[in-house]
Amino acid sequence: MVGSYIKQYFFLHCCLLLSISFLVSCEDCTFTSKNSTFIKVRFYRQKGKNDGRDRITRFIIDSVRTERGTLYRRPVSNLTGIDTLSLPINPTDNNSSYYVFFRRNNFTDNIQFRDTLQVSYNRIFSVIAPNCGYDQKVDELAISPNKTTIQSAFVFKNSLNINDTLNIRIFF
Amino acid sequence: MYKILIICWFLVLIIFIKNNVIAQNNNNRLSEVSKDSTNKNIPDSLKKEKKYKKPFKFTVEGVRFGFDIFYPIFDNFVVPSRPFNADKPLEQYRIKQRYETSVDVSFAQNRFFAVFDYGYSRVERYRKGLFFTGFTYKNTGSYFRIGADYNFMHRNFKDEAMTIGFRYGSARFDHEFEFLGANQAWGYPTPRNVQVGDQFVTIDERFVGSIKESNLTASWVELTLGLRVNVWKQLFFGYHARLMIRSNIKGEDRLLANDLPGFGTTNRNARLIFNYFVAYRLAFKTKPLLPSKVQKVIEETTQK
Numbered sequence: 001m002v003g004s005y006i007k008q009y010f011f012l013h014c015c016l017l018l019s020i021s022f023l024v025s026c027e028d029c030t031f032t033s034k035n036s037t038f039i040k041v042r043f044y045r046q047k048g049k050n051d052g053r054d055r056i057t058r059f060i061i062d063s064v065r066t067e068r069g070t071l072y073r074r075p076v077s078n079l080t081g082i083d084t085l086s087l088p089i090n091p092t093d094n095n096s097s098y099y100v101f102f103r104r105n106n107f108t109d110n111i112q113f114r115d116t117l118q119v120s121y122n123r124i125f126s127v128i129a130p131n132c133g134y135d136q137k138v139d140e141l142a143i144s145p146n147k148t149t150i151q152s153a154f155v156f157k158n159s160l161n162i163n164d165t166l167n168i169r170i171f172f
Numbered sequence: 173m174y175k176i177l178i179i180c181w182f183l184v185l186i187i188f189i190k191n192n193v194i195a196q197n198n199n200n201r202l203s204e205v206s207k208d209s210t211n212k213n214i215p216d217s218l219k220k221e222k223k224y225k226k227p228f229k230f231t232v233e234g235v236r237f238g239f240d241i242f243y244p245i246f247d248n249f250v251v252p253s254r255p256f257n258a259d260k261p262l263e264q265y266r267i268k269q270r271y272e273t274s275v276d277v278s279f280a281q282n283r284f285f286a287v288f289d290y291g292y293s294r295v296e297r298y299r300k301g302l303f304f305t306g307f308t309y310k311n312t313g314s315y316f317r318i319g320a321d322y323n324f325m326h327r328n329f330k331d332e333a334m335t336i337g338f339r340y341g342s343a344r345f346d347h348e349f350e351f352l353g354a355n356q357a358w359g360y361p362t363p364r365n366v367q368v369g370d371q372f373v374t375i376d377e378r379f380v381g382s383i384k385e386s387n388l389t390a391s392w393v394e395l396t397l398g399l400r401v402n403v404w405k406q407l408f409f410g411y412h413a414r415l416m417i418r419s420n421i422k423g424e425d426r427l428l429a430n431d432l433p434g435f436g437t438t439n440r441n442a443r444l445i446f447n448y449f450v451a452y453r454l455a456f457k458t459k460p461l462l463p464s465k466v467q468k469v470i471e472e473t474t475q476k
Contacts, residue, residue, distance in 0.1 A: 066357055066358050066359070067358070067359075068358050068359030068360075069356065069357050069358055069359035070357070071357030071358075088355060088357050088358065090358060091353055091355050091358055091360065091379045091381070092358070092379050092381055094381075094426060123426065124426055124427070124428060125349060125351060125383060125426060125427045125428065126427070126428035126430070127297070127307060127309050127349075127428075127430040129439070131299070132302075132305070133299060133302040133304070133305025133306065133307060134305050134307045134349075134351055135305075
């Protein structure tokens, strides 16, 4: 009697659990990552190096180039300069990115300076959800001193997050 | 979604316990009836030996060989695999192959089961069509689980079992990741369609990178609820509901594992899964625990 009872209830269990299994198998895409692949750079005057308060909010920069392209080019009509620059990391290099800055002291100056900045970092990949794609966590951000011609630059925050306003301070 | 899952888990648990109580009551009534009839018919000389409770004795009753049927059904019929087609690389593809076998040994009059599971898993996901975060992820590995089950209905069932148990699981696997994306600043534009004659051709100049890591390991513990039903001769059918909690994954360097063989996706540290299995038992002959005379009388009275 108990044997037939258990067989009867076994199929009820199976149906219930099977329906739950299918419910669980749905793949949602909830992309909640806060990781970023952009380095936020701000510019400062050399004399204010110690406290970092002497920020140049209208820094004159003509263009910023990478090994294969241009990530920023100043529009001809833009005479205000930039406050914060977002540098995307090199997508094909897991460890470092190299940038070249073309700048001048003021808009009317004919002399253009060229500065280089190389940063190194650690990049870890993960798949968020099959329908979302992948995510990258970038941390241990550092400036490679022998590959950088900028007089002084400091890492303010060494992990990249979408809410960051500053990762590297560059002093001129 | 996870809250629904937990609610369902408790629902199953309640049904499980409720069933257990009903079965126990039914069995008590049954034993009372048989007890009365037994007292009337058996000779007085035998009435003193009326302790029919199974005494604990370490005996091995049989070995059961089983295989999981949920994974093959799910991976082949419910959400069937779609192998990668190089002619249409931007579409979604998926391959899931999971197989699991198990061996359990029942001992101490169907009270306990020593359980060993071994499985193989191959998961491939292709999402190259995501322009900025396209990827291919491949994960191949094997796993085993070892543990024990306690049949809390052993007084009522001769062959069937309702069990609660624990497992320790361990997986070893390799994974491979190919990532694609567009990044104009670094000279990698998004895919675009170009008309060549009458046809449109997709030009994909996105960057491609790859990571391959081998011999990763992971372990987890499980709490299980299970049911084994004897459906025909020595053939059994059953399921396990598993609550799994994993520990850290060893061997990850640049890529975090997305799947663990035997565990599933790693989005959460705790998971709840179900396995349905078919098993065949090789029963061993054991000495009857009740005296033969008593056994005979009980069988006769039950037949009447």
